[in-house]
Amino acid sequence: MKEPFILFMVAGTTYALRSTEVAHVEMVEQVTAVPNAADFVDGVVFSRGQVVPALNLRARFGFERAPYGLATRLLVANAGGRSVGLIVDEAREFVPIDTASIQPPASALTGLSGRYLEGVANIGGRLVLVLNLTEVLTFTDPALEAHT
Amino acid sequence: MADDANILGNFMDDYFVECEEHLAAIRAQLLELERGVGAGTVRPAVLQDLFRSFHSIKGISGMVELREAEMLAHQMESYLRALRQREVTVSQRGVDALVAGVAALERTIAARRDGQPAPPVDQVLHDIAATTPEAGAAQGPDVEARSMDVAPSWRVTFAPSAELIARGVTVDVVRARLRERGRIVDAAPKVMPHGIVFEFLFAGDLEPDVVEAWRADGALAERVAVSPSSAAAESAESDAAESADAASRLGATHVVRVDLARLDELMRMIGDLVISRARLAAALARVERRVPPVEWREVQENSQTIERQLRDLREGVMRVRMVPVREIFRRMPFVVRDLARETGKKVRLELRGQETEIDKYLIERMMDPMLHLVRNAVSHGFESTAERLAAGKPEEGTLVLSSSSVGEAVLLEIADDGRGIDPDAVAARARAMGVPVPEGTLTSRAVLDVICAPGFSTRDETDRASGRGVGMAVVKATVEELNGTISLDTTPGEGTRFVIELPLTLSITDALIAHVGERTFAVPQAQVREVIEVDPTTVRRVEQHEIAPLRGGSLPIVRLARAFGIEARPRRALHVFVVGNGADAVGIAVDRIAGQREIVVRRMADDLIKVAGVAGATDLGDGRVVLILDLLALARYGQSAGTAEGSTKAGSAR
Numbered sequence: 119m120k121e122p123f124i125l126f127m128v129a130g131t132t133y134a135l136r137s138t139e140v141a142h143v144e145m146v147e148q149v150t151a152v153p154n155a156a157d158f159v160d161g162v163v164f165s166r167g168q169v170v171p172a173l174n175l176r177a178r179f180g181f182e183r184a185p186y187g188l189a190t191r192l193l194v195a196n197a198g199g200r201s202v203g204l205i206v207d208e209a210r211e212f213v214p215i216d217t218a219s220i221q222p223p224a225s226a227l228t229g230l231s232g233r234y235l236e237g238v239a240n241i242g243g244r245l246v247l248v249l250n251l252t253e254v255l256t257f258t259d260p261a262l263e264a265h266t
Numbered sequence: 267m268a269d270d271a272n273i274l275g276n277f278m279d280d281y282f283v284e285c286e287e288h289l290a291a292i293r294a295q296l297l298e299l300e301r302g303v304g305a306g307t308v309r310p311a312v313l314q315d316l317f318r319s320f321h322s323i324k325g326i327s328g329m330v331e332l333r334e335a336e337m338l339a340h341q342m343e344s345y346l347r348a349l350r351q352r353e354v355t356v357s358q359r360g361v362d363a364l365v366a367g368v369a370a371l372e373r374t375i376a377a378r379r380d381g382q383p384a385p386p387v388d389q390v391l392h393d394i395a396a397t398t399p400e401a402g403a404a405q406g407p408d409v410e411a412r413s414m415d416v417a418p419s420w421r422v423t424f425a426p427s428a429e430l431i432a433r434g435v436t437v438d439v440v441r442a443r444l445r446e447r448g449r450i451v452d453a454a455p456k457v458m459p460h461g462i463v464f465e466f467l468f469a470g471d472l473e474p475d476v477v478e479a480w481r482a483d484g485a486l487a488e489r490v491a492v493s494p495s496s497a498a499a500e501s502a503e504s505d506a507a508e509s510a511d512a513a514s515r516l517g518a519t520h521v522v523r524v525d526l527a528r529l530d531e532l533m534r535m536i537g538d539l540v541i542s543r544a545r546l547a548a549a550l551a552r553v554e555r556r557v558p559p560v561e562w563r564e565v566q567e568n569s570q571t572i573e574r575q576l577r578d579l580r581e582g583v584m585r586v587r588m589v590p591v592r593e594i595f596r597r598m599p600f601v602v603r604d605l606a607r608e609t610g611k612k613v614r615l616e617l618r619g620q621e622t623e624i625d626k627y628l629i630e631r632m633m634d635p636m637l638h639l640v641r642n643a644v645s646h647g648f649e650s651t652a653e654r655l656a657a658g659k660p661e662e663g664t665l666v667l668s669s670s671s672v673g674e675a676v677l678l679e680i681a682d683d684g685r686g687i688d689p690d691a692v693a694a695r696a697r698a699m700g701v702p703v704p705e706g707t708l709t710s711r712a713v714l715d716v717i718c719a720p721g722f723s724t725r726d727e728t729d730r731a732s733g734r735g736v737g738m739a740v741v742k743a744t745v746e747e748l749n750g751t752i753s754l755d756t757t758p759g760e761g762t763r764f765v766i767e768l769p770l771t772l773s774i775t776d777a778l779i780a781h782v783g784e785r786t787f788a789v790p791q792a793q794v795r796e797v798i799e800v801d802p803t804t805v806r807r808v809e810q811h812e813i814a815p816l817r818g819g820s821l822p823i824v825r826l827a828r829a830f831g832i833e834a835r836p837r838r839a840l841h842v843f844v845v846g847n848g849a850d851a852v853g854i855a856v857d858r859i860a861g862q863r864e865i866v867v868r869r870m871a872d873d874l875i876k877v878a879g880v881a882g883a884t885d886l887g888d889g890r891v892v893l894i895l896d897l898l899a900l901a902r903y904g905q906s907a908g909t910a911e912g913s914t915k916a917g918s919a920r
Contacts, residue, residue: 150890150891150892150893151785152870153829153830153877154830154878159874162875164889164890166751168868169869169870169875169883169891171872171874171875173874202872255874
């Protein structure tokens with residue numbers, strides 16, 4: 119069965135999220151920093167009248183942060199009753215992916231972002247990492263636990 | 267003197283509110299009257315209600331000496347009296363004259379409220395008079411007592427009771443006694459919660475001992491202050507109208523009008539209570555180890571009960587702010603009627619769920635956006651009558667305004683069965699105006715985004731209906747500012763539906779705006795006991811604390827820049843929010859306090875952004891998130907900063 123996914127780039131790698139999990143995609147405007155929040159939280163933004171956290175996926179996946187550019191996008195994703203913004207380098211494509219073709223991540227691929235992966239899909243020779251959104255939003259950073 | 271001015275001010279406020287209520291009733295009845303004209307039958311109750319409303323406006327306008335309003339109301343009242351007593355059919359011309367008269371009345375009252383001179387009303391008065399055959403000549407052929415030229419000097423109320431009747435004192439006896447001493451100008455039974463009361467307006471002399479004697483018989487006489495023009499005049503009314511009046515007064519006795527500012531004051535006092543409770547809790551925590559556990563628990567439980575009750579109290583006050591959506595809806599029939607007539611369309615307006623309650627502030631903010639959506643629907647949403655017939659639709663378009671509450675939200679829906687919005691036309695128009703548009707056929711959501719884009723307008727600016735007031739961009743901005751959402755569902759040929767979802771209540775509070783480095787924060791005023799300025803060179807370090815001198819004593823200071831890790835340049839003066847009293851007082855230092863304003867508190871619900879010292883977020887109007895500080899949490903951070911476990915950042919307090 120084919121499902122629509124939205125593809126986006128973080129630090130040169132292509133990731134995918136089910137488009138049903140993404141409420142909308144926005145330009146990144148003013149992000150207000152939240153003091154003492156987890157280091158991968160850039161801050162908060164208003165999205166359709168709601169205050170949502172803006173997660174920097176580069177930071178979440180352990181890459182170096184990059185300044186926001188014209189291509190930078192905020193994906194507002196819904197999971198488990200939460201609305202959370204994901205800051206990505208760019209987000210341009212919707213593609214249908216046959217969910218049966220999503221393979222569990224190979225052990226070689228379970229790098230820094232490995233624990234957030236649902237699997238890997240091959241779209242016309244291009245490798246796409248399918249994200250497990252719930253895992254991305256789960257709050258288990260050792261750095262943060264030190265705070266709590 | 268100042269008190270006099272104040273009383274007059276309050277009185278004028280009441281006057282405007284009361285006028286608005288009567289005018290709202292008049293607007294509704296005029297529509298009904300006009301429908302009656304079309305159908306050839308007018309319900310007498312409509313005329314009665316209109317008459318009563320004009321009569322009331324005339325009376326109260328006389329009291330505040332707003333002569334133009336009084337004359338207008340009088341002229342329209344005369345016309346209605348003529349209609350009622352002669353049983354003539356109402357003409358369209360007559361209705362138009364009334365509509366023009368009401369508009370003039372509204373302008374006149376608004377001008378007084380704004381301190382402007384009254385607009386000219388002569389022409390309007392003339393037009394209404396022209397519809398009234400022998401204006402003023404139509405006095406009721408009523409009882410002798412209902413004389414027009416005698417001013418009542420006493421109001422005598424008599425409440426019959428079994429006991430009085432047993433003593434032979436009935437209403438007839440009271441009436442006979444009055445007739446002996448003067449003239450009964452008016453008499454009417456009134457339905458009161460505890461039974462019927464007869465009220466007589468009486469002209470004549472009553473000596474004090476007579477008044478005393480009657481009081482013993484259950485008839486209370488009190489002097490009536492006579493205003494020169496409202497005098498006895500309008501007594502030629504049937505008892506039916508009067509008892510309806512009594513009924514409306516009865517309704518009024520169950521409702522209290524409250525100034526929003528007074529509710530805000532209540533909220534502020536509750537805020538004070540919350541702070542006191544927090545102090546109590548902090549004190550309790552300090553003595554925990556020194557008090558036997560059983561006793562400590564009892565005090566602790568009491569403290570928690572107070573906290574819960576405070577929350578209930580707060581919610582109770584918030585509930586008082588709730589008003590029925592009817593306040594928005596009742597203006598709509600008028601707007602639709604005028605616009606339908608202007609555009610030559612036939613539109614039926616259906617109102618549903620008018621009883622749904624919503625915060626008064628939301629109602630006020632939503633009035634203009636709702637008017638815009640309704641005007642848009644009538645002007646652009648509906649096809650012309652000819653187009654509708656050609657499309658096989660009923661000649662008359664249906665516009666449904668409905669409201670309902672769903673959980674913690676209120677839905678407002680504006681649905682028409684008009685032509686719908688053509689996504690391709692919207693896309694083409696947007697491109698022509700330089701508004702960015704996604705490729706392909708637009709979904710309803712994309713259509714909404716485009717029509718709400720600043721710079722997009724559906725018609726030429728010369729279009730009367732869309733040219734005034736707010737555009738869709740403002741509608742959307744307002745809804746989002748109120749923490750709500752707007753959605754669109756449209757099908758070409760079938761119609762358009764806007765759904766606005768708003769939170770049931772809003773936390774609105776007064777806040778002080780503070781700056782630290784490049785950052786801006788809002789501080790709920792209720793948490794602030796005092797604001798002081800501190801010279802940084804006087805601040806001393808004592809172990810982990812910073813202490814500023816304050817009125818001979820000292821005040822521990824928490825620098826927000828430090829607590830939040832914000833880069834801030836040294837300044838010549840620090841502004842400090844003081845929370846707590848006496849030995850518990852703590853100062854939260856910022857660079858600059860920039861003013862005060864009312865803010866809408868939005869929750870920061872997600873765990874990722876719940877941090878100590880931040881209570882929520884707000885928008886100061888530029889779309890940026892501004893964090894609302896929790897000074898009490900910051901003060902706790904300051905107090906614990908010296909202890910071993912307090913050496914981490916403020917995040918530890920969570």
